[in-house]
Amino acid sequence: MTITQLLERDTLNDVAARIRSHVVDMCAGPEGGHLGGALSCVDVLTALYFSVLNVDTHWPDDPDRDRFLLSKGHAAVALYATLAERGFFPVDELAGFGRAGSRLMGHPVRAVPGVELPTGSLGHGLALGCGFALANRYAGRASRTFVLLGDGELQEGSVWEAAIAAASQRLDRLVAVVDRNGLQLTGPTDAIAPMEPLAERWRSFGWAVREVDGHDPELLADLLDAAPWEPGKPSVLIARTVKGQGLPFLAGRASSHYVTLSPRNHARAISALRDAESLR
Amino acid sequence: MSRATREAYRDSVLVLLGRHPELMCLDSDTGLFSADHAAAAGDQYLNLGIAEQNLMGVAAGMAACGRVPFVNTMAAFAASRALEAIKIDIAYNRLPVRIMATHGGLAAGHLGPTHQALEDLAVMRVLPGMTVVVPADAAATEAIVEQSVTLPGPLYVRLGRKPTPPIPAAPPPVIGKAQTLRTGGDVVLVGCGPYPVLACVAAAQVLAEQGIEATVLNMHTLRPFDAETLIAAARPATLVVTIEEHWRAGGLGGAVAEALAEAAPTRVLRLGVPDKFVDEVGNQEHLVAHYDLTAERVVRAVRTALDTTARSGKTDWKEHHS
Known part of the structure; x- marks a missing residue:
């Protein structure tokens, strides 16, 4: 099915629901996964891969493609599920996540079709994205680069080195998205390192900023598609999200950070996602 | 005649930039390139500021898109401060970034241990796929820089600061051959x-x-x-x-x-x-x-x-x- 055919049948919310369901299944595997921060960015990934990014699953190396980097690489399960749903590799392969012999490592690796560069150590993605955007500019390509950051990740100083470079090089084909779920491994990000006013921080670094509901894929898609929002400036979308979105028994809790779902909780999660679907 | 290896690098790369449009020279405000040198390099030269982790990340991103970046920093900052970016973004991805690290060894002299690099060779040579070269004089540096254009994968070159004497009767070195x-x-x-x-x-x-x-x-x-x-x-x-x-x-x-x-x-x-x-x-x-x-x-x-x-x-x- 082409992306056009798929979107005639399904809404972005339908796609996001399927991706959430894969994420939940992968986190019920033997090694578990970074469930909470994966679920918080599913709608952003859905908007990007099913509406915004110019990528071709049959020609993933197309030099004119848009590029995406999951700087918060621990949300690998969400990226893998998105790439599989988008057609980069078979959905069946997701069942191998974390298992010996699979290529689906706990953080994104280049061996997985659709993954541009490996990430996982926080604070690397934005500099890499600057490099992509610069190289594309030198090559005269109109393609864009999108980088998804965690809000806890913003505590890494290298993020701000890259933020300075992107603004000083006027990289307006570079778009960052901050998954602002407000929680990191041990607690609320703002209790550990206050970042507000976050939008103001980015603005003062020379970026164009938008702050929106991070669980509305249609809205996210419209905004991201319209970037650059201000000529000569890189763009950052602060997506207000909920860690563990979709699972009431985990949502908004730091303990959702890394979870191995027991069979009982796996069943609860599946049923919660189904309930959410039926309410939609 | 005594000559600084870092200046030999700079003068060589300026010539090579003109010949090879895919080459880039990314600087971290090291001062090695004057305004005139930068102007000679044209848009293939960028001063990205004092941010060595970012320098390595940007270089990796550009290399992943087909560019061959030479990055200028000091050995102390490359081998320790920016090490993780070199390890993960450059070496792990086998990207052709050329890390041109000045002030190697004791070359920083009176500037002290913050600027001296007495660990860089140990650190760099454990990274899989990293080529590690220490040219012994300016002429050798020119040869290494020239060879680096087509070398696959990443390269770390330890350079000096002040002029050092030439090695008598040494032919141009070939990377990988003692x-x-x-x-x-x-x-x-x-x-x-x-x-x-x-x-x-x-x-x-x-x-x-x-x-x-x-x-x-x-x-x-x-x-x-x-x-x-x-x-x-x-x-x-x-x-x-x-x-x-x-x-x-x-x-x-x-x-x-x-x-x-x-x-x-x-x-x-x-x-x-x-x-x-x-x-x-x-x-x-x-x-x-x-x-x-x-x-x-x-x-x-x-x-x-x-x-x-x-x-x-x-x-x-x-x-x-x-």
Whole structure:
């Protein structure tokens, strides 16, 4: 099915629901996964891969493609599920996540079709994205680069080195998205390192900023598609999200950070996602 | 004529940028490129500011899109501050980034331990796929920079700061191939970088006058390591002496000891900077003399080792142990 055919049948919310369901299944595997921060960015990934990014699953190396980097690489399960749903590799392969012999490592690796560069150590993605955007500019390509950051990740100083470079090089084909779920491994990000006013921080670094509901894929898609929002400036979308979105028994809790779902909780999660679907 | 290896790099890369549109020169405000140099490089030169982790990340991103970036920083900042970006973004992805690291070894001189790099070779040579080169003079630097254009994968080049003397009668080095500057069957002297290689050459001359014949190897490439040339030189010898502007752990001496221990066990004496941070004020020549990284030290080390072996009746150390 082409992306056009798929979107005639399904809404972005339908796609996001399927991706959430894969994420939940992968986190019920033997090694578990970074469930909470994966679920918080599913709608952003859905908007990007099913509406915004110019990528071709049959020609993933197309030099004119848009590029995406999951700087918060621990949300690998969400990226893998998105790439599989988008057609980069078979959905069946997701069942191998974390298992010996699979290529689906706990953080994104280049061996997985659709993954541009490996990430996982926080604070690397934005500099890499600057490099992509610069190289594309030198090559005269109109393609864009999108980088998804965690809000806890913003505590890494290298993020701000890259933020300075992107603004000083006027990289307006570079778009960052901050998954602002407000929680990191041990607690609320703002209790550990206050970042507000976050939008103001980015603005003062020379970026164009938008702050929106991070669980509305249609809205996210419209905004991201319209970037650059201000000529000569890189763009950052602060997506207000909920860690563990979709699972009431985990949502908004730091303990959702890394979870191995027991069979009982796996069943609860599946049923919660189904309930959410039926309410939609 | 004495010339700084970092300036030889700069002048070479400026020529190469003109010839190869895919090359980039990314700077971290090191000051190596004046406004005139930057203008000569045109839009292939970018000063990204004082942010070495970002420098490596941007270089990796550009390399992933088909560019070949030369990045300018100091060895101390490349090998420690930006190490994770080099490891993950560059080495892991086998990207053709050329890390041009000035102020290597004791070259930062009086600027002190914050700017000296006495660990960089150890750190860089453990990274899978990283090529690690220490040119011994300006002419060698030009050859290395030229060869780097088509070299696959990442490259770390340790450069100096102030002018250093040329190595007499040294042909242009080939990356990955040790240079044999002199042949002799008694001992092997192995150095990398300007002053250590000069010390080996001078020491071999003195030893020859005393009846001891030395092979001198300029081991300019630490990775991939030319164990073949080293082992062939070490086979007839009773002693191998290494000398480097580096802490004694993990650098040239470590690489030599590793190679010989596995394939051709030979006694190795490792001369380097003692296991402490530099607390002496002085320029590179002063510090090199202060830590006795000199020809006299090499001669002394060889004489002491051979005399001790002779006194203990081990006229041929290797035979004795075989």
